[in-house]
Amino acid sequence: MQKVVVKKITRCSHENTHELMRIFTALFTAYGPQGWWPAQTKFEVIVGAILTQNTNWGNVERAISNLRSAEVLTPEAMWALTQDQLAELIRPAGYFNVKAKRLRNFLEYLFNNYGGGETNLTSFLKQDTAALRTELLSINGVGPETADSILLYAARKAVFVVDAYTKRILTRHSFIGEDAGYAEMQALFMDNLEDDQILFNEYHALIVMTGKDYCKTKKPFCGECPLGSFLKA
């Protein structure tokens, strides 16, 4: 059957599409396929998405390692912990009290509405994208980036994840204004690129990789970055 795409957009343009793909190609050439998310299960993706909020991934890995050693990387096992026990295990990830609460908020939602467990977690993630996003955002401690990370990397939906690096890259190369919000930046990608879960997966991962290397807050522009050679500063 012929696929008819009726994507309705305001700022869709071939030029935007072209530039966004040039950026992707430059990053992909520099770093290669990333194969995100670095996790063994969907639940581990969700846990990592919450733990990495404003936090270095290396610290998150320590926390995940603690959880794995304690054999609590399943919804049931984690839910059986007290908040203080959970907080102690995730201490290396920072903000451990708020994050323990946020993990429990997610688990509470899952058990109340889906009965918990890996099987029911799968059915939770299998919903259509808009409904799942709304449900995720209703959980206290799950904001736009965390929700979209779960949608893209756990539910494998074609959703573009925006983060601090994305904003820096877009603003420093004058793609978007300093005042641009999350939705505006997400629309720039999603309105100008085909819905492609694989592309969005690699694209976000590559932005993070180059961001870690070159896009620090105190570094307004870096010509060494894979994008430096052809994008305007």
Added chain:
DNA sequence: TGCCAGGCCGGGT
């Protein structure tokens, strides 16, 4: 040493 990291919430304007 101080700055930074793959945000989000709640209270105050």
Added chain:
DNA sequence: ACCCGGCATGGC
């Protein structure tokens, strides 16, 4: 509708 302080560890 913004704006801002709080949350916290570990690496460089």
